[in-house]
Amino acid sequence: MFGWNLGDVPFVDEYAYITQSYYADLLFEGRTNDPAWLDFPAYDLVPLPKYLIGLALRAAGERRPGPEAARAWYGDTSNRYGPPRVLTVSRAPSIVLGAIGCVALAVIGGLAFDLRVGLVAAVLLMLNPLYALHAHRAMSEAPCEAFLMVALALALAAWKRALAPETGWRLMLWLPATGLATALAVLAKFNGLLTLMTLGVWVGLAWAIPRGGPWGWVRFASGALVAVVAAGAGFIALNPYMTARPAPPLRPEAQQIAEMGAWARFRLLIDHRRTMSASQQQAFAHNALTTPLERAKVVAAQGFGRFGPLGPRKSDSTRRYDFEQDWGAFGWLPLCLAGLGYALAIGLVQFHRREPPAAWAAAAWAVVSLVVVASYLPMAWDRYQLPIQAPFTLLAASALVAIGDALGRLVGLKSKVGPT
Secondary structure (H helix, E strand, O other), X not given: OHHHHOOOOOOOOHHHHHHOOHHHHHHXXXXXXXXXXXXXXXXXXXXXXXXXXXXXXXXXXXXXXXXHHHHHHHHXXXXXXXXXXXXXXXXXXXXXXXXXXXXXXXXXXXXXXXXXXXXXXXXXXXXXXXXXXXXXXXXXXXXXXXXXXXHXXXXXXXXXXXXXOOOOHHHHHHHHHHHHHHHHHHHHOHHHHHHHHHHHHHHHHHHHOOOOOOOHHHHHHHHHHHHHHHHHXXXXXXXXXXXXXXXXXXOHHHHHHHOOOXXXXXXXXXXXXXXXXXXXXXXXXXXXXXXXXXXXXXXXXXXXXXXXXXXXXXXXXXXXXXXXXXXXXXXXHHHHHHHHHHHHHHHHHHHXXXXXXXXXXXXXXXXXXXXXXXXXXXXOOHHHHHHHHHHHHHHHHHHHHHHHHHHHHHXXXXXXXXXX
């Protein structure tokens, strides 16, 4: 499904990642102290998409770009590198990871509800126009979403096991793997930090639920701490920008970064993203969102309308509110809210059955994602609203399955009382 649009017209930012794919060669050749790690491209875009694109180009026998290609793109963003085949090859990792993300969502749905909900959610996510769009673009969104959902699938399995009776500490081995997947998500895009935020809420939920004996929540909290440490270690180990100390002489800006520790360099990354968002708001004022009310309205209209599964295959960001694009919100948003209510109800049923209420964990993921997106959203652009698509697709799928079950019971009841 995602490969069907492999020949789609290129998006301008795809060539930012393609022209910086030489960082894959630097990493895999062990050149972790190369001066290029302190150049502007190294901290302007986090490196995982560049690694994946570089590996794809190497596997296809394509010539990889050098730093001069990246400089040329920053000088003129209309620049393109190589023939069309380069773009096609560079998109392959996103297609694979887009599929992995759907599978991971199916696993989360199976853990939180049942396998039917997971499969319906995976299909709906596959059909989501925003998810499908980024699942064939050579950018950061597909890797981030895929590894975020892989991390949460692992964490939810550990959460359920920690709160189950007679569960030992060995089962918390899922959480170091959660940390590694989280590191990969953050290495693709800082949206991956949603994993750690959700994990923190799940720790609180485990503490509030008397399940798994007196040590249930302690087991999960300890494992979550291990996951956080593993995520930090993985991020540092796989991003030489964090530790590179090239031999002098260096440019003044590079020398300043070289004298920083890992924490100061991470803060520089965060500050740079904030600066970029502020500059985008100035350069594209017609898309800028500056008040909480504007953000809430855009999330409701666009996040659940044009970027929901009922939205158009191609969207037009120049029109902030447009019934032709956003009409789907009138059906999709109520269904998502119904799914949220159903998750709370089925979680209560799970609780009374003395099972870990994993449906509450799924609802928590959706709420955390919505709050973060609605609080931060700087621009009315599609990719900023991608993090809410998967969790609310899962909730909507649970509502659809519940409606199907109710209709099935109704039909079954009528068949019993009707003529034979």
